[in-house]
Amino acid sequence: MAEFEKRMAQSHEGAELKRIPLTLNPGEKEVITEFHDESGFNALEYKMKAWLSPRQLILQKKTRGHLIHVSDLINQADGRLDAQKVIYPGSNSDARWDTEQLIIQMKEAISIFEEAHPDCQGLFIFDQSSAHASLGPDALHAWTMNKSDGGKQCKQRDTVIPESNPYPELCGKPQKMTLPNGDAKGMQRVLEERGFDVRKMHAKCTPVCPMENNDCCMACLLSKQEDFANQSSMLETLITEAGHYCIFLPKFHCELNLIEMYWGWVKYRFREIPKKTFQDAKDMAFKYLDACPTEVITLIRRFIN
Structure with a gap:
């Protein structure tokens, strides 16, 4: 990270983050971090605490409901990379998220990154999981x-x-x-x-x-x-052969992945709304996935800085 940091844009801390001009050596390109993670939203997730009158009860469902699985990337320059993938895994629905689906997403993510930042190299950061470490056949x-x-x-x-x-x-x-x-x-x-x-x-x-x-x-x-x-895993091979970088966070250190701030904001709002149907849950998930406010994005950018 210390080596990559020499080629990352920094910002002045203050009321607003102001980009510091980046000095690169001949042949070097600016490095932009792309933090990846996956998160799940269950259709019947609802807040666990509420103000109630004496003897009033909230009858919670015994099941957490159908799963909405989201895989996304976030960075300092753009916020979300716009390469989000959403599936609905279940016995009569989509297959569980796996390496094959991640590879397809990352091919699209690399293409989007190169279109948005043609003179830069991406540093794609992942947590430790069996899907991320899968080797080729x-x-x-x-x-x-x-x-x-x-x-x-x-x-x-x-x-x-x-x-x-x-x-x-x-x-x-x-x-x-x-x-x-x-x-x-x-x-x-x-x-x-x-x-x-x-x-x-x-x-x-x-x-x-x-x-x-x-x-x-x-x-x-x-x-x-x-x-x-x-x-090298299939994931790392794909990214490095495309001319970018790939690293993995230490195990059990989710606090190093800034996308957790994004998940936290979205899930808090998602759980505040009672959902009667799976369509209600999907509507709420997409509503808040696309509604992360400027102050949260600024907090994430300060985290990267």
């Missing part, structure tokens, strides 16, 4: 490989033997992960091509590998290799 997975070649195992992408390999003469050499006949290579062949003698090593520990261990079995040894251990 041809990613390097030691634990899904067989000991021997062929058989029922996924075909993985070709790789390059990392510079950290203990046998210098093999470092930097390309390594194919399939045989000439198209069969997937097994762990034993892959490790032997990297210089390891694994003839007396078993394929995988049962039930799990011992703690603090790097070479108890072939799968453990291979999974610790740099190219297997340090793979």
